[in-house]
Amino acid sequence: MxxxxxxxxxxxxxxxxxxxxxxxDVKEMAKGQTLRIRLAADGTIDDVERIGETGNGAVWTLRDGQHNGFPGLKTDAGLLPLDEAAHEAHQRAWSADKSPAARRGELERLVAASGPPRLQNDAWPKPGHRKRIAERLDQLRPLADDPRAASVPACMERFLQGLPAFLPNLAEALFKKLADGDDGWLDIVQAALTGPVPLVIDVAMDDFTLDASDPxxxxxxxxxxxxxxxxxxxxxxxxxxxxxxxxxxxxxxxxxxxxxxxxxxxxxxxxxxxDIPSLARYGRAGxxxxxxxxxxxxxxxxxxxVLTAPDAKGRTWRLIPPETGDKPDLLIVSLPAVAGEPVADALAEDSREDDVDGETDGAAPVGGMDLLRELASRVIAHSHGEDRHGHAERAMTVLILRAVDPANRKAIYHRRTDAQALFDAAERWQAATANVPDGIVFPVPVKGRRVPVPRGPFPVAPLSITRLSRMQFVNGGRRRLSVAGTPAGDAFELFLGNGAVERRARTLLRLLLRRHSALLGGLAAARSRGPDHLKDFDPKADLRRDALRSVTWIGVLLHLLGRPKEDYMAGTAASAAFRLGQLLAGADTLHIGYCADLRNGDVPPSLIGNAVLTIAGNRPQRALAILQSRLKPYLAWARREEYLEKRTRELWVEKPADRTRTMSEAQKKSLRLYWAIRKGAASAPRLTGLVGDLLKEDLGKRPDDEFKAELLLGYLAGLPRPAGEKSGTSNDNTETDPNGETAS
Structure with missing residues (x-):
């Protein structure tokens, strides 16, 4: 490091x-509740206070490694001389009734039954510890001339002076706190009387300008x-x-x-x-x-x-998941020119789907890359266009630290770059995260909204792939398994465009397809069946959020591999995979419409498009042949125009004019059937055209990962709406279904 x-x-x-x-040697105290012992000039205890939290820099101490702490130190045993039987009996009584009155009574009984407090002896603090406090006192005596810092040597001197009676006096002071009747003291008094407890030694309140333990x-x-x-x-x-x-x-x-x-x-x-031979092979240690x-x-x-202060969280540091295991890694980011901005969050935290007000038709909310571009441009402008090499104030350092074992921390990733490279990377990343088709939308619950809001794929942060790639979706996409993910260092190299970008992108794309295809295919099929099926598939909507992130990442990787959406969505031979995916989605819509009419909405577990999705990713020509054969009866049904027109007129239900009235369940089902039939019949002509186009393409070669990814995106996007038609909400009784879609 x-x-x-x-x-x-x-x-x-x-x-x-x-x-x-x-x-x-200046260290922080461990987190938790602590007793502050204030000493008078003669070394006797003046007062005892509770400190609710000593961690996060609230209290400091001097320590040699893990030993000889002061002014923070710890007793080695409880203040009362309890044998094992008495201690166990007390713990049973303490746990049996947790009411303040019962616990106060138990402590009073314990004090009365245990005899006088444990006497001071040479066991605490140990002689070496006392000697070290005296040595520290000699080193810090010059502070006695500083009114603000004089309390530090004073507390050391007073503690050593009052040692012979310190523990009995502490016990008596705690007995008085117990007798005062403040229930807030019960837990800390019980801890001090029955076991080791952390202490902070300080001076009497009014004796000095600052406390000795003040940071x-x-x-x-x-x-x-x-x-x-x-x-x-x-x-x-x-x-x-x-x-x-x-x-x-x-x-x-x-x-x-x-x-x-x-x-x-x-x-x-x-x-x-x-003591580790491999580390001391040259005869030098420490x-x-x-x-x-x-x-x-x-x-x-x-x-x-400075970099890891609590108030710097999100700006210069944040915790990130490792590629495996439960203990998080520590991401530290230093961009000194804009030290007050949330750079760490921008690199590691995805935009939330509720960052944008109103509905969206696949449009992504603003993400962290906008912030990074703006920050980088400010740093560049501040340097007045000077050569970026050698200018430390323009440099950005990214460091990821990991606890390898309890005594070993390693820097598992380190990269030094500059503001110009950051600006360029953020621009590239913005383009990459926008590389997703229009129309991939899932209804997602948003705070403050009564009904789910349609949300499209939203921007992802470069380091978010580690958490996402650790998910293996099984059981048709309904359940997650935790597996080894992508290291954050690889993700950051992709972001900066360093090293073997294409190789990394291909490897990651293959991994996402293997782990997330079941989720994306299952959600798309559930969405086709309707809101109730989607809610049953994903009751908490967390799978939908994961899917939207996964879609964005697939778009990013395709962009890095030279496949912008303008190419893979175009009506050319290069876009055959995307159009094949749309064909499968349209076949599902047709199948659902057919079942709505002839089976009263009873849809079989497997839709005809979803059933051949996996085959299409491996043998597209075979999948097209199967689909072409299976579509015949459904296409014949869709051509019965007069019958379908009459059938849908029978199913149509006018919305109540009075908003206080609601439709019955039978009326709601009738409307669902109406829309399923309308959309299913409307998809048939476009399916026929797509089949004809795809039969002209050469689908015989073995598909690569880009083909499979584009196929999946096409299946999620579904059939495009006819020209001039858009998703919308209507204020009148025009034919708009509950999902905001209009049948053609």
Whole structure:
């Protein structure tokens, strides 16, 4: 990680982003509830407070790796001397009745039955821990002259002074809190009396300007610990050649910084353990194996603090799914010139289908690429067109970190690019995400809408493919299985257009077709049957959202492979796959109309187009021959124009003029049959034309993945509407079905 952080640090420094240097020994407290112990000048306990949450930078502590923490430390046992039987009896009573009154009574009984609190002895803190606190006190004594930072050495001095009676005094202070009657203290008092509990040592409230544990003390503490005068003996910094900066300077000595990274936890930015033979083959371990300037280590720690701060989520960092497993990876993005913008979200988070008000007929909402283009153009304009090479403020760094094991973090992807490359990539990506046919629409529930809203494929973020590709759809597309997906690094290379783009695109297209074809084909068939069937197939609408994302990704990959929709949708030999898919969709519509008339809407489980969809992807000529044979009785039915006109007149139901009235179930079914027959009969002439056109094409060669993808898109898009006809909603009683489609 050192090389990666070095590049980021240069970019932040070049753009003037402030970095508060943090000494490697300054760490964050673990998340959770903690007791703050305020000490008077004589070392006795002045007050005890509850801290609801100590993580996310709320409280700091000094620590040697995982040891010798202060002012944050932890007791080694409960304050009451409980044997095993007494402890088990208490836990049973504590869990049996969780009401505040019962729990207060149980704590009072426990205090009365257990005798005096555990006495202070040499076991806590351990002698080495006490010695380290005293050493820290000597290093930080110069802070006593600073009114804002003087509380830090004071709390250390007071703690060491009051040690002989610290634990009994703490127990007495907690007994008083229990007697005050505040139920909010019950859980933390119980935890402290019966087991180890984290503590934060501080000074009395009114004695100093700032608390010792205040995060604003970190800069002063780090500066004091980094002074040459504060380091002597084994801690003295040797002089040498820094491997990153090229300077001859004082070198870092001891542990490297260990920032607390989102999801990954405490992570050394560099570690080389001498106990692992393969890591110490040259006889060097720890800081001796990588000479680093002493002033760079705290700056790298500060870089991690700035980029992964809680309020920077979505801007410079976010969690992303790995290609396999449950623990997320950490994406860090640094574009210093626009540090306040949500660049990380734009790279990893898809646009939502409810980002656009109103209905859409396949039109995609605005996505993150618009933001990236705008940000990149601002950075380019700010540099006044200067040569982009060597300008750190224009550079963007993308870093993906992973917890390989509890003590090992790895940078699994690192890419440094610049604003111009980002602008170009965003433009290409916008064109690629628009490479989907018109007419692929599914009704999707949207917050604030009473009925589902038609939504077409929406823009996808480059890094979203990892989550999507991990889904294998089975059981006709109704169920997901979790499998290994595409690494985020490969997705980002596709976005930037680096390396073997065509090879990566073909591999990913093949993977999506194998894993998502069942979903896309099943949803398209369910949509053809009507809203009730679609809801039964996908009751939560999450499959529809996955399908819309998958369609966009298929369009992206076709675009990267040189297949824009203007080509594969055109009426040429090159577009035979798309037109064959439309033919299969139209055959389903015809089949449903036939069943609506002659079977009173009872449709068999398999529609004639959907039944040959898989065959069409492998042997299109065979599929066309099968379909041509099976269509004959349905086409004959559609030619009975007078009969169908009479039949539909019988089924038509006028909408109630009074909006407070509703149609009966029988009337609704009659309208559904009406529309199924109208649309089925209207599709027949276009099917005949499509069959004639496709019979002229050479469909004998073995289909490739592009053919299969275009076939699937054609099946999802369905037959095009006749010229001049559009989807719409009507305010009168014109013949518009519940899905907003008009029969031709």
């Amino acid at each position: 050192l090389n990666d952080l070095s590049l980021v640090e240069r970019g932040l420094a070049a753009h003037g982003v402030p970095l508060a240097d943090r000494h490697p 604003r003390q970190i800069a002063a503490v780090s500066a004091a610990l980094s002074r040459p005068a504060a380091m002597s003996g084994d801690d003295a910094a040797p002089s040498g050649f820094c491997a990153l900066s090229g300077r001859t300077t004082a070198l870092h000595r001891g542990n490297f910084p260990q920032p607390n990274l989102p999801a990954l936890g405490q992570s050394y930015i560099f570690a080389r353990n001498g 800081s001796a194996s990588f000479p680093l300037a002493a002033d760079l280590a705290p700056r790298f720690n500060a870089v991690c603090d």
